[in-house]
Structures are given as C-alpha cells and as structure tokens.
Amino acid sequence: MTKTPPNPPVTNEKSPHELKLQLLDKTLKKSQYQQDALIEVLHTAQETFGHLDEDILDYVSIQLKLPPSWVYGVATFYNFFSLEPQGDHVCVVCMGTACYVKGAGDIVARIEQEFDMKAGTTTTDNRLTLISARCLGNCSLAPMLTLDGSVLGKQTPDSTVAAVKEKISSSSVVGEETS
Amino acid sequence: MNSADLQHLAEEEQQRQQQLNLRLFLCYSTPCLSAGADLVKVALDELIAGLDEKQRPDLDIVATGCMGPCSRGPLLRVVERNGSEKIFEKVTPESVREIIGSFLADRAPSVEPLPADFAFFSRQTLIALENNGWVDPEQIVHSIARGAYNSLAHVLHEMTSEQVCSEITRSGLRGRGGGGYPAGVKWELVRKAQAERKFVVANGDEGDPGAYMDRTIMESDPHRVLEGMAIAGYAVGAEQGYIYVRGEYPLAAARLAKAIKDAERHGLLGSRVLDSSFNFRVDLRVGAGAFVCGEETALMTSIMGRRGQPVPRPPYPAQSGLWGLPTLINNVETFASVAPIMRHGAEWFAGFGTEKSKGTKVFALCGEVVNSGLIEVQMGTSLRDIVFEIGGGLPDGGTFKAAQTGGPSGGCIPAQHLDTPVDYESLQALGSIMGSGGLIVMNETSCMPDVAKFFMDFCMDESCGKCVPCRVGTVEMYELLQRITNGSAMDEDLQTLEELCHVVQETSLCGLGMTAPNPVLNTLQYFRDEYLAHIRDNQCPAGVCRLDQIPLLKLPEHAEQLAIFKEEP
Numbered sequence: 001m002t003k004t005p006p007n008p009p010v011t012n013e014k015s016p017h018e019l020k021l022q023l024l025d026k027t028l029k030k031s032q033y034q035q036d037a038l039i040e041v042l043h044t045a046q047e048t049f050g051h052l053d054e055d056i057l058d059y060v061s062i063q064l065k066l067p068p069s070w071v072y073g074v075a076t077f078y079n080f081f082s083l084e085p086q087g088d089h090v091c092v093v094c095m096g097t098a099c100y101v102k103g104a105g106d107i108v109a110r111i112e113q114e115f116d117m118k119a120g121t122t123t124t125d126n127r128l129t130l131i132s133a134r135c136l137g138n139c140s141l142a143p144m145l146t147l148d149g150s151v152l153g154k155q156t157p158d159s160t161v162a163a164v165k166e167k168i169s170s171s172s173v174v175g176e177e178t179s
Numbered sequence: 180m181n182s183a184d185l186q187h188l189a190e191e192e193q194q195r196q197q198q199l200n201l202r203l204f205l206c207y208s209t210p211c212l213s214a215g216a217d218l219v220k221v222a223l224d225e226l227i228a229g230l231d232e233k234q235r236p237d238l239d240i241v242a243t244g245c246m247g248p249c250s251r252g253p254l255l256r257v258v259e260r261n262g263s264e265k266i267f268e269k270v271t272p273e274s275v276r277e278i279i280g281s282f283l284a285d286r287a288p289s290v291e292p293l294p295a296d297f298a299f300f301s302r303q304t305l306i307a308l309e310n311n312g313w314v315d316p317e318q319i320v321h322s323i324a325r326g327a328y329n330s331l332a333h334v335l336h337e338m339t340s341e342q343v344c345s346e347i348t349r350s351g352l353r354g355r356g357g358g359g360y361p362a363g364v365k366w367e368l369v370r371k372a373q374a375e376r377k378f379v380v381a382n383g384d385e386g387d388p389g390a391y392m393d394r395t396i397m398e399s400d401p402h403r404v405l406e407g408m409a410i411a412g413y414a415v416g417a418e419q420g421y422i423y424v425r426g427e428y429p430l431a432a433a434r435l436a437k438a439i440k441d442a443e444r445h446g447l448l449g450s451r452v453l454d455s456s457f458n459f460r461v462d463l464r465v466g467a468g469a470f471v472c473g474e475e476t477a478l479m480t481s482i483m484g485r486r487g488q489p490v491p492r493p494p495y496p497a498q499s500g501l502w503g504l505p506t507l508i509n510n511v512e513t514f515a516s517v518a519p520i521m522r523h524g525a526e527w528f529a530g531f532g533t534e535k536s537k538g539t540k541v542f543a544l545c546g547e548v549v550n551s552g553l554i555e556v557q558m559g560t561s562l563r564d565i566v567f568e569i570g571g572g573l574p575d576g577g578t579f580k581a582a583q584t585g586g587p588s589g590g591c592i593p594a595q596h597l598d599t600p601v602d603y604e605s606l607q608a609l610g611s612i613m614g615s616g617g618l619i620v621m622n623e624t625s626c627m628p629d630v631a632k633f634f635m636d637f638c639m640d641e642s643c644g645k646c647v648p649c650r651v652g653t654v655e656m657y658e659l660l661q662r663i664t665n666g667s668a669m670d671e672d673l674q675t676l677e678e679l680c681h682v683v684q685e686t687s688l689c690g691l692g693m694t695a696p697n698p699v700l701n702t703l704q705y706f707r708d709e710y711l712a713h714i715r716d717n718q719c720p721a722g723v724c725r726l727d728q729i730p731l732l733k734l735p736e737h738a739e740q741l742a743i744f745k746e747e748p
Contacts, residue, residue, distance in 0.1 A: 035484060036482075036483050036484040037484055038484035038485075039464075039465075039466075039467055039481065039484050040464075040465070040484075042467070043426075043465060043467065073486055074484070074485065074486055077469060077486040077487065077488075077643075078426075078466075078467030078468050078469050078487070079467070079468030079469060080426045080466075080467035080468040081467060095388070096388030096389050097388040097389035097546070097583060097586065097617065097619045097630075097633070097634075098388075098389045098545040098546050098551075098619050100388075100633055101546050101547065101619060101621055101625055101630075102546070102547075133427070134386070134388055134468075134470060134637065134640075134641070135386070135387070135388035135389060135390070135391075135427075136427055137209075137385070137390075137391035137394045137425075137427060137428060138209055138210055138213070138391065139389050139390075139391055139543055139545035139546075139551070139617070139619075140210050140249030140250050140543075140545050140551040140552050141210050141213060141214075141249070142545060142546070142551075144213075150213075151209060151212070151213040152213065153210065153213045153214065
C-alpha cells in the first residue's frame with residue numbers, strides 16, 4: 001500500500017508539526033532553558049513526536065545551547081528514547097527474572113516467528129514494534145507484557161499472538177489480513 | 180498549615196470514616212487492575228448509585244494501593260463499623276454484587292473471604308507498607324488521617340537536626356537499596372558537611388528485574404516517601420529534594436507529582452513547612468530506562484541531565500554529589516521507614532530484626548510460588564518461612580530448587596540453605612546479597628547456567644561502557660556462558676570464566692560491574708555439577724538448554740563445519 005515511509009514531521013503536514021513544536025517549546029520554557037533539563041525535554045519530544053529524529057535533536061541542542069553530540073549522546077544512552085519511528089502497535093514483552101523463569105522467552109520467540117521479525121525492530125509493514133523490556137515491575141503477573149500500553153498478565157505464546165493479531169486487525173480499516 | 184491544623188484535619192477525617200457503616204477498599208494497583216479491578220469498580224459504583232438515599236452516605240469506596248497478595252487479585256477489603264474486617268480475593272463484578280448485597284442485608288455472603296489467620300498476612304510485620312491498602316494515594320487527607328506528616332511536625336518543632344540524625348543512627352536503619360550502608364552514618368556525614376546548599380535524593384530507580392517494592396511504595400503511599408525526605412532534609416540541612424523515578428513506572432511518577440502538589444498546597448512542603456522556618460521543595464525526575472542509573476553517582480549525573488554514567492568514589496555523594504554539593508541519597512524504602520521511626524522511637528524499630536540488621540524488609544516474592552506479591556517481614560525471618568509459610572509453597576507440587584535474591588547483583592540460594600535467616604550478613608555469607616528485595620522462587624525446571632546467562636545478558640546490555648572490565652568482561656563472560664549452554668564449551672572455558680569473574684569483580688568502576696559476576700560465581704558454588712553436566716556429559720539436567728553444538732577444538736579435521744559457529748547475520 002502507499003503508506004508514506006517513516007518520516008512524519010514533513011512539509012505538507014506543517015501545522016501538526018508546528019503544534020508539536022509548540023508543546024516542546026512549552027517544556028523548554030517551563031525548565032527555563034536550563035541545560036540540566038535535557039532529559040525532561042527529550043521525554044516531551046519523544047512523547048509528542050513518537051521518536052527523536054535528527055531535526056528534533058538539532059532543535060533541542062540549539063534551544064538548550066548544548067553541542068549536538070551531547071544531545072545525541074544522551075538520546076542514545078537511554079533506552080526510552082528511540083531514534084527510529086515505531087510501528088502502529090507496540091508490544092513490550094517483559095523479560096525480567098520472574099517472567100523469564102515463567103517462559104517469557106518463548107513468547108518473544110513465538111512473536112518473532114509469527115510476524116517474521118526480531119525483538120527491538122518493527123515489521124516491514126510498519127504495523128507492529130516488538131520490544132523486550134527489562135522488568136516492568138509486575139512480577140506477580142509473570143509472564144506479562146504491555147500491548148499499546150495496556151497490561152496483559154499471565155500470558156502464553158498463543159494468547160499473546162492472538163491478542164496482537166486482534167489488535168492489528170481491529171485497527172486496520174482497509175482490512176487486508178496477511179502477515 | 181501548622182501542627183494544630185494538621186491534627187485537626189486528621190481528626191476530622193477519622194471521625195468521618197468512623198461514622199461510615201461500610202468501608203470498601205478496592206486494590207487499584209497495576210496487578211489487580213489488569214486482573215479486572217476497574218470492572219469491579221464500575222460495578223460497585225453502579226451498585227451504590229442504585230441504592231436509596233438513606234444507605235448511600237454510609238458507604239465509602241477507596242481505590243487503594245497494593246494490598247500484597249497480587250496473584251489473588253482483584254482484592255476487596257470490607258470494613259464494618261464495628262471494625263471487623265474481611266478480605267475477598269479474585270472478586271468479579273458478579274461476586275462483588277453478592278458481597279455488598281449480603282453486607283447491606285446483614286447476612287453471610289455466599290463468597291468466602293480469605294481466612295482471618297491467612298499466613299500471608301499474619302506472618303508479616305508492616306512498617307514501610309503499613310498504609311498500603313488503606314489509603315487512596317491520590318487523597319492527601321486519607322494519608323493525613325493515618326498520621327502522615329505527624330512525625331515531620333514533631334521533628335520540626337521539637338527536635339534538633341543532631342537529634343534526628345542520632346535517632347536514625349540508634350534505630351539501626353540501613354540502606355534498603357541493597358548496599359545496607361547505615362543510614363544514620365550517611366545522614367550525619369551530610370549534616371556535618373559544610374556547604375551553602377545541600378540536597379536530598381530519593382532513589383526510585385528500581386532496576387533489578389523481579390523487584391517492584393519501590394514502585395509499590397511510591398504508587399500506594401507517596402506521602403510516606405515525601406515525609407521521610409522532608410525529615411531527612413531537616414536533619415541534614417537541605418532545602419531541595421529530588422525523587423528519581425524509573426521511566427518504566429509512569430503511574431508512580433504521576434501519583435508522586437500529584438502528592439507533591441497536594442502537600443505544597445497544604446503547606447506540608449515548600450516554603451515555611453508547617454509554619455516553621457524550614458523550607459523544603461521536592462522535584463520529580465523521571466528516568467529514561469537505564470539500569471546503571473540505580474547506582475548513586477550515575478543517578479546523580481542523570482538528574483543533571485547527562486548520560487547516566489557513574490564516577491569514581493571517593494569523593495562520596497555526602498561530600499560532593501549533585502553539582503558538587505553534599506547530597507544525601509537513600510532508597511525510597513529507606514525514606515519510607517523514617518516516619519515510623521520518628522513516631523515510635525529508635526528503640527521500637529531496633530526491637531525488630533536481628534543483631535546487625537534491624538527493622539523490616541519489603542520483598543517482592545514471585546516466580547514459582549503460590550501466593551506471589553509484596554511482603555514485609557522482620558529481618559532474620561528464615562527463607563523457608565517466606566517461601567513456604569507466606570508464599571504458600573510452590574504450585575503444582577513443584578520442588579524448590581533455589582531462590583534468587585538481589586537481581587543481577589545477587590545469587591541463587593539453594594534448598595540446603597532454606598533455613599538461613601534473611602538479613603544482610605547471612606545472605607552475603609551465602610554469596611548472594613539482600614539487594615533491593617526481589618525474591619524469585621525457582622523450581623526444578625530452571626537451569627542454573629541458563630539463569631546465570633540471563634543475568635549476564637542483562638548486565639552486558641546495561642553496562643554503561645565507561646570502564647573496560649565491565650564493558651568487555653560482561654561480553655566475554657556472556658560468550659562463555661553461551662558456549663556452556665549450547666554445548667560447545669570445554670573444561671578450560673569454565674576455568675577462564677571463573678578467572679574472568681574475579682577480574683571483573685575486582686577492577687570495575689561501579690557496583691554494576693563489581694557485582695555482575697555474582698550470579699555466575701554463586702551458581703558455580705552451589706550448582707557446579709550442573710555446569711559440569713553441560714560441559715562433560717552434554718546434558719542439561721533441567722531440560723532447558725538445547726546443547727546442539729560441539730566444542731570447536733573437537734573437530735579440527737572438519738574445518739568447513741566451523742561455519743556453524745559463526746553468528747547468524
């Protein structure tokens with residue numbers, strides 16, 4: 001299908017992009033352009049833009065008067081900041097000890113196989129991003145995962161694949177059902 | 180607000196609560212929510228909206244933080260006017276209608292509550308968690324009614340900073356983040372440091388996989404943490420506090436942000452706290468997903484907006500921390516223990532626990548255990564009691580193989596040491612550590628070299644890359660463990676692994692590297708035969724590892740087969 005490749009903040013969508021920049025400016029202003037607030041600013045940027053591309057990092061570095069290498073260094077150090085855009089749906093499988101002991105590895109392997117992808121990447125049709133996380137702190141629900149932010153506990157490989165498939169099919173308006 | 184106002188507010192709320200016929204406490208923490216607590220809440224709201232005018236005001240629903248036995252959620256606690264209390268497990272919208280209906284009609288519910296002497300509750304000693312499950316974390320008056328900020332008022336008006344520090348020292352409170360450094364000594368050091376400004380930092384970057392004590396405390400009783408920080412601020416002479424919350428815990432961050440705002444509005448934080456001359460501001464900092472930020476120096480660089488890499492100590496944060504100024508940094512759970520100590524006195528707290536480890540410790544009990552959840556026990560409780568009494572043993576008749584404590588810095592305690600009292604020293608003697616309090620029970624289907632590999636993978640991934648022993652050593656150790664678990668290892672590899680462990684342990688810059696080899700050394704100590712079975716017999720006793728490769732040196736004549744050892748693209 002003719003889905004535009006992953007670079008959302010582009011020319012013809014100027015107004016939403018500007019709106020998002022305004023949000024970022026608000027955070028910058030709130031922190032009084034203090035360089036120490038870099039992580040908070042990047043948090044806001046990640047939340048509003050979904051990912052941090054070069055333009056945004058440059059913008060932040062100019063606003064905070066920090067060298068671009070500094071900003072890039074911080075953005076790549078922390079796992080939360082992604083430089084790549086994420087898919088329509090994000091599945092985060094917890095790989096903490098409790099979940100691992102209860103078989104979270106099988107869940108990841110199964111999704112990888114089912115959707116022909118690797119953990120930490122996005123499918124080629126841009127529908128699903130699979131992330132394996134380091135303990136989400138819900139160990140009593142092991143093995144657990146979050147699907148678009150909602151917590152699913154006590155999963156099996158089968159139930160996970162079913163949940164992910166349902167999520168994908170429920171949102172695809174065009175309705176082409178091939179993986 | 181002054182102390183009298185605080186007292187008044189507390190009494191007013193207590194009176195209101197006492198007049199209620201029925202109080203319903205619904206656990207609204209993440210595990211119970213995902214088990215359907217939100218649906219139960221909707222059903223409850225509907226039920227109450229349907230009641231007639233007379234009955235309605237006598238009821239009160241409180242969406243509380245964690246009650247403990249998370250695997251039995253959603254949990255509902257019903258407290259009647261006469262004080263009798265019943266806890267129902269696994270409630271559903273249907274069962275909740277029956278339960279409430281029976282209480283309103285004054286008949287016995289057809290749904291059985293948990294037994295009153297349920298070992299999960301009766302064996303615990305609640306200090307840090309005493310308010311969890313009793314207050315709505317987003318309602319400051321609930322906390323105030325249970326005595327929040329009372330200790331702060333007492334400290335501000337009746338104690339000097341020296342007295343506060345010495346009280347903490349005498350209580351024997353030790354850092355709950357894992358290291359177990361005496362809190363009083365730290366406080367005293369910061370108090371004595373000469374500087375224009377000082378800081379208090381609460382470490383809520385709980386990165387150990389399998390541990391969620393701090394998250395639950397922050398989510399369930401945020402005011403307890405803030406009060407502890409304010410008391411610490413007064414004791415050491417700091418006017419600014421930071422609470423660093425892990426990025427994976429958005430709910431904790433949101434609740435803390437609200438709690439800080441509420442406390443400021445009530446004059447319990449901010450300038451002139453409780454009409455004294457003491458000012459204390461708390462700012463929230465949200466992490467961005469880096470395990471190493473749990474290390475204190477790395478955490479401080481992260482607060483300053485930089486890459487969270489540790490710096491060599493000394494100088495310790497007590498002399499030179501945030502922006503080079505003296506900084507007191509303690510774990511969230513440590514701060515949560517402060518207010519009760521000030522309220523009941525150091526001797527009371529020191530009465531719990533063992534000779535060297537005083538008080539209580541919160542553990543996240545999970546893995547292969549019937550009652551998984553959050554527990555708080557006296558220091559020195561035996562592992563057997565924790566796993567088999569409180570935890571209810573292993574499900575499906577499984578046999579206990581090991582309990583993992585201390586996350587990637589700890590180790591596995593085997594069955595022959597089940598009677599060890601759990602305190603800082605005893606666990607260290609067994610080659611593990613107390614850690615922040617994750618306790619994962621494993622049964623015979625867990626393969627120890629595989630578990631060690633899991634933790635090494637974690638450390639390898641989370642190594643910040645600043646010092647060589649950790650950056651390179653973790654990768655090499657992981658490769659060796661990989662070989663052991665895939666069948667291509669030889670006796671020499673085991674020797675190399677052990678040597679490497681000691682090198683990394685002794686030469687790394689910060690705690691992450693220094694403790695990264697612990698899971699390996701510890702499992703080698705207790706489960707060496709499992710390693711040997713992998714290497715010599717090409718067998719995985721637990722049946723986890725595939726062992727589908729052969730040692731490199733065993734096939735020099737089949738050079739072309741070497742390709743199979745190359746990593747897949």
